[in-house]
Amino acid sequence: MELTPIRKRAALQPGKIRLNSPPSAAAEETPCTQKTIIGARDFTFYYGSKAGVENITMDIEVGSVTAIIGPSGCGKSTFLRSINRMNDLIPQTRTEGLLSVGGQDVYDKSTNLVNLRQQVGMVFQRPNPFAKSIYDNITYGPKLQGIRSKAKLNALVEKCLKDAALWDEVKDDLHKSALALSGGQQQRLCIARTLATKPRVVLMDEPCSALDPLATARIEDLIEELKGTYTIVIVTHNMQQAARVSKRTAFFCLGKLIEYGQTDKLFTNPQEKSTEDYITGRFG
Amino acid sequence: MTESLLQRDKNDAAVEFSRPLRLSVTEDLRGFLAEKIGHATLFSITFLSVLAVMAIFYFVIQESVPFIFKGSFGESIGRLTEFLTRTGWYPQSHDNPEYGALSIIVGSLYVTLGALVVAVPVGVLAAVFLSDIAPFSLRQICKPIIEILAAIPSVAYGVFAVMIVAPWMQNTLGFTTGTNALNASLILSIMALPTIISVAEDALSAVGREVREASYxxxxxxxxxxxxxxxxxxxxGIVAAIILGMMRAIGETMVVWMASGNASRIPSPWWDLSQSVRTLTATIAGELGEVPKNTDHFHVLFMIALLLLLFTFGLNMVSEFFMARFKKKSRGL
Structure with a gap:
């Protein structure tokens, strides 16, 4: 597993990193508008010589839920994982174009990946808790940020577990191994863990694909509660899910962004033929 | 075209189902026997290897017991105490043989622990490098080379120790003898490295990309x-790797025989590894060929073998324990 060195002290030049500043402060130097938090301009991601996604241009609104749908291998996950540079783990990749979060070019050399990933959290397809206690899973991120106070950590664990609708089920077993939880509980724990770093954006890569319908419903309720406070981008294979949870939907196909718009419009009145084919189940 | 395909399918299906359905033993005796015979063959082959291990234990105990249990109970205890706590090793003496193996036990521990002091940090760090830091292409080159280290015959390592390391230690470091505990430790550590690296690397890789991604x-x-x-x-898993490396080091014979100097005394001062030592394995290898059968000397060598056997057996149990815990943990129990 390869990774470029990620803690670059040089990246901490004042004024360069705007991850903590309001998006408006960076508005004039980037394509983002006031309400945009993630902006892509002709963004292309290459695996070796093959493009994973090509010429993506889209803006994602602050505090909204945005769904990305499309057939397998269309680049949904590639795009999602570019936003917090999770794709750095894959050797021999490169990018073109611009992808910005809060006004900062994500692929700029000066980007501090540690800050980026604390601000742009991620929930993965399969629940991936650490082989640690529930408590330690949640405090992992905050501790990396230097929070040591027991009282603060305790409060944070309680708040995050409540936000992730898991508190009532685990409040008596906080020091039990997280691996002993059920799949759905593990996934909610992973969401709680992500919330604990106080991100502004939460990326969800098919968070419900390994879960049963009940657990899926709980996660969807959770997304409903989290929106507004967090900007959520969710990749999903489940079109009903996209329709239920998201305000806007992007349809990807063969590495290209085919259509992007209000979810209800995209599902009821798609502008492109391939979108219509996909959402009506004619392919994919 | 589709029609002809369908036709063929139908015919195939017919062939398939024309085979009589035989479910009971009497109807398919051949199949039944074949399965039973196969099962029995595999079972007996497996059982044979278990039997071989038990036979080794049996014979070693059988040959070592006469050394201890001779004369009264008090005398037996005395001989065992001498064996474990005295340092005088003069088994060939005619009038007054001494069988104190303590210096040999200590010698074995010295070279083993000395080897581990080098091999554990290097091995674990190399495993970390291979699993998480090295680019894929470099890993593809490094792994086979490390595995070659395990394939080199130990006598070749011994030649290296005697011809290159020993003169270097004498001439450059100014040791009185080139074949000493440090020399044996260094060579043993190189020999233990492939085991430690590959088992530790497996353990690190088994943690999986998802967990790393979660952390990043x-x-x-x-x-x-x-x-x-x-x-x-x-x-x-890493502890298991270390224990396996330790077993490799403690059981190794040829290299320590050639490189350790074979002096059965505890170094003085105790930390001076530039002095010669002798190990359990080298003692057996060196003396068993020349000793008359069924003498005390003969039996005491089997005592040493029993000691070694118990040692590696114990280590093996510990490593099994850790391996089992690792498996359990990675399944989330």
């Missing part, structure tokens, strides 16, 4: 990910 996704650096997530999650 929460804003951890690579060092934090390794130290706080990957290594803790695989620590039982």
């Amino acid at each position: 996704g929460l804003g951890a650096t690579r060092a934090e990910t390794m130290l706080k997530v990957v290594i803790p999650a695989s620590h039982s």
Whole structure:
């Protein structure tokens, strides 16, 4: 597993990193508008010589839920994982174009990946808790940020577990191994863990694909509660899910962004033929 | 075209189902026997290897017991105490033989622990490098080379120790003898490295990409990910790797025989590894060929073998324990 060195002290030049500043402060130097938090301009991601996604241009609104749908291998996950540079783990990749979060070019050399990933959290397809206690899973991120106070950590664990609708089920077993939880509980724990770093954006890569319908419903309720406070981008294979949870939907196909718009419009009145084919189940 | 395909399908199906359905034993005796015979063959082959291990234990105990249990109970205890706590090793003396193996036991521990002091940090760090830091292409080159280290015959290592390391130690470091505990430790550590690296690397890789991604996704650096997530999650596997390396070092004979100097005395001062020592394995290898059968000397060598056997057996149990814990942990129990 390869990774470029990620803690670059040089990246901490004042004024360069705007991850903590309001998006408006960076508005004039980037394509983002006031309400945009993630902006892509002709963004292309290459695996070796093959493009994973090509010429993506889209803006994602602050505090909204945005769904990305499309057939397998269309680049949904590639795009999602570019936003917090999770794709750095894959050797021999490169990018073109611009992808910005809060006004900062994500692929700029000066980007501090540690800050980026604390601000742009991620929930993965399969629940991936650490082989640690529930408590330690949640405090992992905050501790990396230097929070040591027991009282603060305790409060944070309680708040995050409540936000992730898991508190009532685990409040008596906080020091039990997280691996002993059920799949759905593990996934909610992973969401709680992500919330604990106080991100502004939460990326969800098919968070419900390994879960049963009940657990899926709980996660969807959770997304409903989290929106507004967090900007959520969710990749999903489940079109009903996209329709239920998201305000806007992007349809990807063969590495290209085919259509992007209000979810209800995209599902009821798609502008492109391939979108219509996909959402009506004619392919994919 | 589709029609002809369908036709063929139908015919195939017919062939398939024309085979009589035979479910009971009497109807398919051949199949039944074939399965039973196959089962019995595999079972007996497996059982044979278990039997071989038990036979080794049996014969070693059988040959070592006469050394201890001779004369009264008090005398037996005395001989055992001498064996374990005295340093005088003069088994060939005619009038007054002494069978104190303590210096030999200590010699074995010295070279083994000395080897581990070098091999454990190097091996574990190399495993971390291979699993998480080295680019794929470099790993493809490094792994086979490390595995070749395990394939080199130990006598070749011994030649290296005697012809290159020993003169270097004498001439450059100014040791009185080139074949000493340090020389044997160094060579043993190289020999234990492939075991430690490959088992530890397996343990680290088994932690899986998802867990690493989770850690990076929460804003951890690579060092934090390794130290706080990957290594803790695989620590039982790493301990097992270390124990396997230790077993390799303690059981190795040829190299220590050639490189350790074979002086059965405890170095004085105790930390001076530039002095010669003798190990359990080298003692057996060196003396068993020349000793008359069924003498005390003969039996005491089997005592040493029993000691070694118990040692490696114990280590093996410990490593099995850690391996089992590692498996359990990675399944989330």
